[in-house]
Each structure stands twice: as structure tokens, then as C-alpha cells.
Amino acid sequence: MAHGDPGRQVDETWASMLEALFTSSPIGLHLLDTDLRVVRLNTATAALDGVRADEMIGRPMRDVYPVVADTEVEALLREVVRTGRPLWERVVRVRLMKDPSQDRHFEITALRLESPSHEVLGLAVTAIDVTERQLARVRAEVLDAVRRQMGRTLDPAVTGEEFVGAVVPEFADIAIVEVVDAVIRGDEPPLAPLPPGTPLMRTAFRGGPAHAPLAHAVGEVRQVPGRTPFTQALTDLRPRVVPLEPGQDWMHADPARTAAMHSARAHTLLVVPLALRDSALGLISMYRTEDSPPFDRGDRQLAVELAAHAAVCVDNARRYIREHSIAAIVQRQLLPRRPETHASLETAYLSVTGDDPGAWYDTVALSSARTALVVGNVSGRGLNAAATMGQLRTVVRSLSAFDLAPDELLARLHDTAAELAHERSNLPLGDPLRREALTVDCAYAVHDPLTGTCVMASAGRLAAVVVHPDRTVTVPDAPAGPSLGAAGDAPFATVEFGVPVGSVLVFTSDPELTSYLAENSRPLRSAPDFADRPLQDLCDAIVYALPDGPGAGDAAVIVARTRPFSPEGLACWALDAEPASVAEARRRTRDQLREWGVDEETVYSTQVIVSELVTNAVRYGAAPIELRVILDRSLTCEVRDAGPAAPHLRHARVADEGGRGLFIAAQLAQTWGTRYTPEGKTVWTEQALPEAS
16 A cells, blocks of 8 residues: 655644634634734634634734733733743633623633744634633632621621622622611511511621712611512512613612612612521622623522521621620629618729620628628620629628628639539530530629728639829739639638728729729829719729720729728727626717717617627637727627637527527627637627618
8 A cells, every 4th residue: 555755644634633723623722923913713712703713814812802801911922922931821801892791701821833943933822711610710709708707796787797898899899788677686587578667777888989888878777668679589588680770660669779879880780688597687789880790690699698698697696686685684683783882982883895794793781891892704605694693693692791701702602603513514415505614703802991901812813903092003912713613622812901091992803904904004093183083983984095996805893992981980998808897898888879879779779789799708708808889881789809619599498597698689680790800700780770860
């Protein structure tokens, strides 16, 4: 069999292949000269749809593919001609002559052509239409951005801002989020169809610099006019792509928005309901304007996915607001509304940000004109934290009635918190509260105006800030005990510090806030009338001085100023450990009470009380013995001795000769108790004074 010239056969094969490529290949093939003019291009090139190929010969490449986004492509092609380094898979956005209103995306690769003698002949350029792939990528990026950026806060307004920030300008030129006003307050969303007249709040708007907020400002609450695409979307909970052609019937129902749309040169509206479980939470409106392509079916499907995620985020925020509102109500009911009146201590309460239902403050009147100041914070959020806080505050008030020292009271409170933590750990496995550890920080301080001191113990890192009358600021070094409810039984320690008359004490439930106030104490000690400045002004000054943004956190705060205790309201006598001291104590008490102008009935009952307390001290106590009578908000009688034995209230039988003393004193007094000190004990009683007529 005769064979032809092999070289000729190869040339013919190459020629046939090139002819096939330039006539049948779906990939756009282009031969350009060194000036980037078209030498040849294949008939399958997308740019030739409706255009003859010979009309493009000799024309610049930019006439074939009018680039609208990447203006550097021509410079890059010239760089390929100059250097020979290929340009690989550069995606550009163009508008073809056949459809100048529709943007297309092409992936361009350019290779330099050289002759066997290395003369530069031009470029071989391929152009592949990747519009659908590019749109799919952009849509995936928008969906990913919405999922990443939304839900980082539990605020419906911020959630809307996160949404519009993720979709503009990548997906829409203008985006608006409107939420049912009741949902903003935490109420259950209404079922669709949305009842007529339901108000919506515009929570977010995002558009280009030239776009006004489309008729209504962010934060405005309004009713959506009837029979528009917006009301229809809230009725059947389905998205709509609406061409914005002038003169449509529904536009007359909302002339303000219609005028704003025309002013923004919007040509397509994509309205999507924020819906969850057949309930309407709000509405998302997205617009494309001017030269942007209109929304299509793929955009509508993406908008449904975006709105579904946004609806979950808005509903999570609504649930949080509802729980927070209920927890705030519970906290407000559990906390004291106003500070109690204390003759030797002026107090004011402050809640910084008010976003922590587990924080509490309290002041408790104690015997002998003393006052307990309490701040604390329960871990966790919501109703559980508020309920636990209420339990612990009640326990603190109950324990304070036993006149326990601060360290001993916190030890008892620690036992209570540990028991609550144990109960929590035994909840059913499905209860999320079971997985939340219970820890409590608490500071308990007792101010004694008769000694001018304050004794404090702390669970956690809570401390006090003391502003002295000379405006110096100190933070007593109180040893930090373990948080209440934490594992272990580490002891609590106390610290005693002086608080001269006119000092200001600040207790907070947040150690970070305490540190900030100690380092930035100007608001506490400023103003020339520091000593007489109203405490509410000091509270306001603390709030005004806090830095913007997160930092100080949420805190319950007590601000207290010490007042002088009148020496005329205190009488003390040292007594001998002899039976004769009983009569002396009665006589001195009677004379002192009459000097104070106390009514005779109270004088008589007080004499009986003093007689019984001193008798107990003489018989069962140890020297030295001291009687102290205090006239404050009530009348207090105290008998101190060095004996460790505590008196017990018991009911004597008919034949018994003794045992009735403390019972009689308890009947005549409003309350009584025993307070222990390293030197011994103090038995005290309190009697209410008749109100002045």
C-alpha cells in the first residue's frame, strides 16, 4: 500500500483540527495580532450570537467582549504579548452586543503565539461562559455570609443590620428588614395571614450612597398599606419577584414607597416574608436598581433560604427578649425597691445596664444600730438565675437575723448554694439547666457606727471601694474566699477597716467594675459639696463615667455614706459580777430613759428586761460585765460578758423557781438574740418605740 508524504498528512491533520475547533468548538477561540485585533474567531463564540464572524475581523478584542468590571484585562493581554507569560482563567464581567442589559461572566485564558524564528505573532485567547457557575458561587458566598454574620447578638434590630450588611451589594442594591412590632417586644408572632393593621418596625436599611431610606426611616413603626406585594407576602408567606413598572395598580396603595422606588431607579423588587412555623415575623424587601440585572428564579430560591435563616435568628432574639423581660420583672419584684432607712448609714441602689437577673443588692438592719450591706451575683442568665438569686437573698436575710459574723454567714450560705447545685445536678438528663454549673459571688459587710468600722467577708473577688472624707480612695484587702456552690470547703476570712463619718462606700457585684471605680474614682470624690452631695447624684456620676461598649459588664451596686451617731443616744455602764448590780442596772436604765423622754410604759418594760439580762450574766456569765442602752430607730438593750455559754429560752414549769427570765424578756421585747465575739458574747433585745403623735 502506498503511503503519502507524512509531513503533509500531519499538516492536513492539524489544519482539520483547527478548522473543527474554529467551526464547532463550544469554547470561544480567538486569534489576535500583537495590537489585540481579531484575526480569527470560532463561530461558536458567544459574542457572535446574531453577529457575522467577518464583521469582527480586524476589530479590537474589547469590541467583542465589552468588559464592564475588570478594566485591567486589556493591559494584562498586552503584558502577555510583551513577556510571554500566560494569563490563566481570569474571570471578567461583560455585556454582549446581543443583550446589553444582561451581564455575563467569561473565564479568559491567553497564550502568546510565536513563529519558529521566535517572532511574536499575537495571542490565542479562549473565552468560556461561566455565568451560571459565577452566579452559583456568588449566591453561595452570600448565603455563607448571612449564616456567619447573623445571630451573633440577640437583638432583633442588630440582627436586621447584620442581614442587610451581608446581602448589599453582593446580592441586592437595596435591602430592608421590617419586623412585626410585637415580636420586637418579645411577644409571640401572629399566625399568617397577618391581621390587617398590624404594625411593623423598620429595623434595618442598606443601600448605596445615592439611595435614600425608601420613604421610611429605620426605627419607624407603621402599618403596611393593603393590597400590595408586601401584604400578599405576609398573607400566604410566599416570596415574590415584582418588576417595578410605572402605573401598576398596587402602587397607588403605597404612594410614598412607590415614589421612593422610582427615585432610587429600582427596576425589580424581591419581597420575602420572615416566617417560622406558619407565623409571620416580618418582611425582607430587596431591590435591584439601574444597570443591575433583574432578580430571577435562582435569586428567589436563594432569598427563601436567606429569609429562613434570618427568621430563626429573629425568633431567637425574640425568645431571649421575652425571657429577659420576664427575668427582669422577677428580679425587680425580688429586690428591694428602695433602701431601708438607717440612722447611721445613707444608702442608694444602682443597677448598671440591668442585664443580669442574677445580680442582687440588699441592706439589712441589725441589732445595736448596725447595718449589713450585701451584693451578689448568681452565674447564668434568665429566669433560673433570677429565681436562684431570690432564694439566696432570702437565706441571707434569714441568717442575718442570727447575728452571725460575715465569715460564718458566708459559710452557711455556701452550704445552701452547694445544696442548690446538688439539686440542679440531679435534674432529668434532658433539662438544659442540669449542664449549667451554679456558682455565686457574694460580699457581706457589717457597718458599726458605734466603733466606726466595717467588717467584711467575700466569696469570690468582690471588694469594696472606700472614699474617705479627705477624698482619698482605698480598696480594703479582703481575702477572696471561694465562690459559693463551688467544690471544696475552703474557709472564709474577714477584714475590718475604718470608715470615718462622711465616708462613702461602694459595693458592686462585678469585680471588674470595682477595679474600674477604684482606678477612676473621680466621679465618687468630685464636686465641692462631696460630703453633702445626694447619693443619687453619685450613682448618676458612676454611670456617666463608665466607658462605652462592653467592659464594666452588668452589676448591682450599693452606694452608702456613713452618718454620725449621736453620742447622746448611747449609754454604757460597767457592772460588777454581783447580785447587787441588778438593782444598779435597773436604776441607771430608768434614769437614762427618762432623760431621753421615753414613755413610762417603755421605761418599766425596759427595766424588767435589763434586770433579767443582768441577772443571767451575773449567774451564768463571767466578768467583765457591761450594760449598754442604745436609742436609735428602736430601743436596744445589750449585756456583754466574757462567758461562752449562751442563754436558752425555755418555758419553766409551775413548781420551778427560775428559768423564766429570758422568756419574760423575749415577751416584752420585739426581738432578741445573742452575738458572739472573741471576748465573749452579747445578749441583746430590741423594743419598738411609740410613734410620735
